[in-house]
Amino acid sequence: MRGATVRTALVAAFLLALSAAGAPAAKSAAKKAPCDLVVVAGHALPMDAAFTVRGATAVAVRGGAIVAVGDPAEVDAAWAPKQRIERKNAVLLPGLVNTHGHAAMNLLRGISNDQPLMEWLTKYIFPAEAKNVSPAFVTAGTELACLEMIRGGTTTFTDMYYYESDVAAVVDRAGLRGVLGETWIDFPAPGHANLEETKTVTRAFLEKWKGHPRITPAIAPHAPYTCSRETLQAARALADEYGAPLLTHVSETWDEQMQVREKHGKSPTAWLDEVGFLGPRLCVAHGVWLSAEDLATLAARGVSLAHNPESNMKLGSGIAPVAAARKAGVVVGLGTDGSAGSNNDLDMFDAMDFAGKLAKVAALDPTPLTAPELLRMATIEGAKALGLDRLVGSIETGKKADLIVVDLGKAHVEPVFDLPSTVVYASRAGDVSLTVVDGKVLWDGKRVTTLDEAKVLAAAREWRGKVLKSLETSAEKK
Ligand SMILES: [Zn+2]
Structure with a gap:
């Protein structure tokens, strides 16, 4: 026994010496x-x-x-x-994920405030857009938005606007990640005057940007009250052909709820389901007036929701049933909406803060939407709402x-x-x-490494002058 112990000790000492001698070599090898x-x-x-x-x-x-x-x-x-x-x-x-917005509208930041959505859209936004929106406008506006988002920690954003191929070119240069949707709407829009042109422009956009590492081209029919059955069905068909995401606004205001009910005899969600628009890869924005039945339908169809607390508050649209939506199994992300009067910035920290407080005041109870839940909505759940959770x-x-x-x-x-x-x-x-x-x-x-900040801000101020001038001319004509 004794001999064995001595032998063991000797072997151990030998091994120790060996490992000590070998240590420098091992270190440089690793x-x-x-x-x-x-x-x-x-x-x-x-x-x-x-x-x-x-x-x-x-x-x-x-x-x-x-x-x-x-x-x-x-x-x-x-x-x-x-x-x-x-x-x-x-x-x-x-990085934070903004699931709903209109980046180029940063150039119209605060152009009209304290108006209900329908007034705001028809009296200010649509006329201002009709007179000004061009590839140059969209480029300058998206650059301003990218600058704001990069500085504010948003790394992925969703866009619904016009000339999305020009938007994509800016996002590519700025280095952000984006789900960018060409807007479809049933009246002549910047870049396309009718459904046939819209389809052609969108197909070219999808072809050009598919497979880009940071840009996901998408299709964005504006809303159930501005798009016909035919438009919505064509958008769904093209999206399915390309495996592209779909973005839209749903049940944002009580007015919309009433308009759609009057026209189609059912809720916007039920009508979208009837026309076959609901399904995978669809993220709907707002959802303020969604009923329990609507939420069950959205969950069953795998549709996600972009919650925009500040926009819903500022336009007086209402309080979206976010806690109920999450309970029903709908994936909910957070969004800012556009800056033209419905927010008026792209700050996702505000979005988390407001989403939390709005849920609490609505429930008269401070427990719905905890800070960890709000952080999840601004990051991983937002990514999931956009189908990007395996990447970001x-x-x-x-x-x-x-x-x-x-x-x-x-x-x-x-x-x-x-x-x-x-x-x-x-x-x-x-x-x-x-x-x-x-x-x-x-x-x-x-500093922002991908954009010339001084130039982007100077261009925004220049556009302010052009937009004001265009609105004056239209007022004179009246
Ligand atoms: Zn919107």
Whole structure:
């Protein structure tokens, strides 16, 4: 026994000496893997299924994708990045997902306020659009919107407008991710005067942008009160042919509810179902007046909902039944809507804050829509509403590197007791100090890397003059 123990000790000592001698060689053999970017932050909300709240966290990015998420020491030991960005008193999140808007309308920001939707649309927005919307307008407006979104931590957005191929060109340059829908409407619209032209323009748009890594071309019939059965059926058929998403407005106002009921004898949702428009890859905006029956129909058809609390409040449209929709199994994302008078900005931190407070005041109960739920709606559930949840919406290995960092350490934020509630109820778009999309830094807290900010803002001011002039001329003519 004794001899065996001595032998064992000798073998152990020999092995120890061997491993000590071999250590430097082993260390150099375990070379760090190259990667493009490592982002380190003092806190993280990766928005994984378990809703993990992490302390110091590092994310390694290679080829636009997340290759590691972990403790900074571990990630630093394993990866050799070309660029390393560290924010100590800050929280790392997946980029925010805006599920409803009209980006180019940023050029009409606040042009008309404090009006009901139908008045606002028919007296101000449609005439202003008829006189001004062109590829140049759409380019300048979308650039302004992209600038605002990049600085404010939105990495994926949804668009319903005209000249979407020009919108896509801006989004491609700006580096954002977008689900971009060419609007279909039953009156002559910018870029197409009738259904045949609309179909031709949209088909060319789908052909041009299909397969783009960040741009998903989509079809956006405006609403059940502005689109006929034929228009809606043609939109659904073309979307199915291309596997493209569909975007529309549904049950936004009580007026719409009444108009559709009068015309078709049923709710907008029931009518859309009857014409065969409801189905997969459809995200409907607003849904303020959806009944329990409508919600069950949307859930059964796999239709998602874009909730726009600020727009619904500002236009006096009503309070969307968000908690009931989620309970019914409808995937709900958050949106800002356009800036022309229904919001009037693209701040997704506001969207979370308002969505939470609106649900609470509607229920006279503070428990519906908690801060973690609101964060999910602004990230992973928004991504799911757009069919992009396998790519983005959370910080997990294998997903696209769409990340933001929100600075803490500010008078309106400190002290932080509960990270989710801080981000939802205290943080602002202006606190975002890093925006990364597809692994590329678009905003580093000092400058936007893909757009000439001074030029974009100067163009917006120039367009203000042109729009005002066009409206004066129309007033004179009357
Ligand atoms: Zn809208």
